[in-house]
Amino acid sequence: EDKVVQSPLSLVVHEGDTVTLNCSYEVTNFRSLLWYKQEKKAPTFLFMLTSSGIEKKSGRLSSILDKKELFSILNITATQTGDSAVYLCAVVSGTYKYIFGTGTRLKVLA
């Protein structure tokens, strides 16, 4: 059975800290891995990863995929209170399946 596991489930840090969120997966017919940020509304897209070892960056956020060890990490440096959210990892498998993890809830304290 396809599955995506995110860790930790929740995390509380102080502003300025660096955090690393993990996503491991076991899926058949891997196509891509996606990261989303969800505040109190629609998940918003952060990154799409398809190739191992190529880091994607957007400001203070970065992500990388390891297709041999079947995981991805999302790094956030110099965290801010606006980074507080649930971070979702989704792996796309086969013809249409986006398989989501349960998410990591990040809280950044001022």
Place this chain on the structure above:
Amino acid sequence: DVKVTQSSRYLVKRTGEKVFLECVQDMDHENMFWYRQDPGLGLRLIYFSYDVKMKEKGDIPEGYSVSREKKERFSLILESASTNQTSMYLCASSFPPVGTEAFFGQGTRLTVV
């Protein structure tokens, strides 16, 4: 900007009622999805549609049906609402091939009493 719009943010319905959740996207996407999101369970796929009048069951289709009569609109129907269908419902759309970014609506929080 891609927009995926769900008809209601909050809904309260009674057990046994027929419930319609509507989703409209404005980017001419072929693929549309309905998920429900529950604490500790993440997002689970209810149904997927890859074209007008085409649909595929997801992981938890029981108690639900869908309709896609026009490309931009995907409706989720709860034939006879039950309390265990109380949840957050999220609609999403994407271009094919699947694997690209999916865009989400703002969600409908449905409470069945």
